[in-house]
Amino acid sequence: MKNITILGATGSIGLNTLDVISRHPEQFNVFAVSAHSDWKSLLQICKDHQPSFAVLSDEASAEKLSSAAPSGVEVLFGIASLDKIAGHPKTDFVMAAIVGGAGMSSTFSAAKTGKRIMLANKESLILGGNLLMSLAKNSGAEIIPVDSEHSAIFQCIKGGRDGLSKIQLTASGGPFLQTSFEKLGAVTPEQACNHPNWKMGKKISVDSATMMNKGLEIIEASFLFGLMPNQIEVIVHPQSIVHSFVYFDDGSVLSQLGLPDMRSAISYALSHPGRNSSGVGVLDLTKEQSLEFHQPEMRKYKCLALAYEALEQGKSAPGTLNAANEVAVKAFLENKVGFLDIPEIVEKTLCEAPCQNLDTLDSVVENDQLSRQIAQSFVGSSD
Ligand code: NAD
Numbered sequence: 001m002k003n004i005t006i007l008g009a010t011g012s013i014g015l016n017t018l019d020v021i022s023r024h025p026e027q028f029n030v031f032a033v034s035a036h037s038d039w040k041s042l043l044q045i046c047k048d049h050q051p052s053f054a055v056l057s058d059e060a061s062a063e064k065l066s067s068a069a070p071s072g073v074e075v076l077f078g079i080a081s082l083d084k085i086a087g088h089p090k091t092d093f094v095m096a097a098i099v100g101g102a103g104m105s106s107t108f109s110a111a112k113t114g115k116r117i118m119l120a121n122k123e124s125l126i127l128g129g130n131l132l133m134s135l136a137k138n139s140g141a142e143i144i145p146v147d148s149e150h151s152a153i154f155q156c157i158k159g160g161r162d163g164l165s166k167i168q169l170t171a172s173g174g175p176f177l178q179t180s181f182e183k184l185g186a187v188t189p190e191q192a193c194n195h196p197n198w199k200m201g202k203k204i205s206v207d208s209a210t211m212m213n214k215g216l217e218i219i220e221a222s223f224l225f226g227l228m229p230n231q232i233e234v235i236v237h238p239q240s241i242v243h244s245f246v247y248f249d250d251g252s253v254l255s256q257l258g259l260p261d262m263r264s265a266i267s268y269a270l271s272h273p274g275r276n277s278s279g280v281g282v283l284d285l286t287k288e289q290s291l292e293f294h295q296p297e298m299r300k301y302k303c304l305a306l307a308y309e310a311l312e313q314g315k316s317a318p319g320t321l322n323a324a325n326e327v328a329v330k331a332f333l334e335n336k337v338g339f340l341d342i343p344e345i346v347e348k349t350l351c352e353a354p355c356q357n358l359d360t361l362d363s364v365v366e367n368d369q370l371s372r373q374i375a376q377s378f379v380g381s382s383d
């Protein structure tokens with residue numbers, strides 16, 4: 001029996017994880033769960049899964065949950081409590097599914113304490129990739145990607161990576177694949193969050209629309225698989241059936257396919273090196289639309305170029321890219337800036353922020369905060 005901590009249990013990945021776990025009660029126990037402030041949803045999860053711990057970000061929400069939670073559930077609040085449930089001696093696996101840099105500290109806690117990290121929170125890798133990978137190496141923590149593209153690559157190289165020449169991350173192109181660049185300036189948050197294939201949280205949905213999500217995934221792949229920027233390509237595949245490609249020197253190309261349902265990747269991270277049923281339907285290619293692939297239109301998806309630049313620069317640049325993007329996306333969702341301001345704010349922040357080495361968690365956090373301040377100053381000035 002494995003004890004699972006689910007960070008961000010009320011989100012899209014968190015709920016899908018609970019769904020997969022519920023199918024195998026003899027293998028997995030929900031040990032701890034967290035949410036930001038939605039204590040009512042967390043209460044329902046506590047009733048359904050009887051965890052030992054439930055954590056919310058603020059004290060007031062935690063008090064409300066505490067007075068309603070079933071007995072046996074210890075209710076805590078704050079970042080230190082997230083770190084505690086991620087690194088708890090009784091925790092075996094940690095689903096890191098908080099959105100954004102807010103998930104970094106708890107992911108690091110799991111890395112320091114040698115857990116299996118099922119990594120959905122790509123932002124913690126973008127912010128402090130070198131540090132996270134070396135912490136995991138030293139403690140023996142396993143990092144199993146949950147991002148569907150990285151799960152695909154992880155599965156494809158399980159048999160070895162001799163002669164690996166490059167990878168190709170597939171990208172759906174998001175809701176604006178058919179929208180002209182000229183019309184992008186006027187799109188609304190509602191349109192941006194209406195992803196054609198995947199039902200996801202708002203932040204990653206906007207990232208998919210700008211393709212910053214794919215940009216972050218390029219950086220994620222470089223850390224996870226130790227690849228150079230020129231070994232990581234992006235290919236648009238609107239049907240989201242092929243989840244990425246791995247190219248080898250002998251001309252072979254390996255790939256993993258499946259219906260666009262995150263439960264496959266979540267289930268793989270839980271059951272690796274084995275496989276379990278996940279609730280995902282059987283792919284029938286004779287019933288799918290034909291599969292298409294083409295190059296991304298770089299003018300439309302400027303965030304992709306910015307991510308490559310940040311990866312080439314290295315040091316603190318990927319963290320700055322991520323911080324600026326979080327600020328810009330939040331401002332877009334609050335109707336304070338337009339859709340095309342997102343890459344502008346990220347670009348200006350990358351130009352202004354210092355590019356420095358990040359050797360400690362403190363330096364990662366400082367760079368994140370400074371970059372957010374700089375990005376915020378551009379939000380105020382963008383009209
Ligand atoms: P979501 O918005 O649906 O859920 C986010 C979860 O994090 C919620 O439980 C929320 O309560 C919690 N949370 C939000 N802000 C917080 C804060 N400041 N402190 C503590 N907890 C906080 O997001 P999601 O779509 O489930 O995505 C989660 C992560 O997984 C992201 O990093 C995303 O990039 C990654 N991911 C998601 C998908 C997907 O299909 N949804 C696919 C690949 C990767």
Ligand code: MG
Nearest residue numbers: 147148149217
């Ligand atoms: Mg992905």
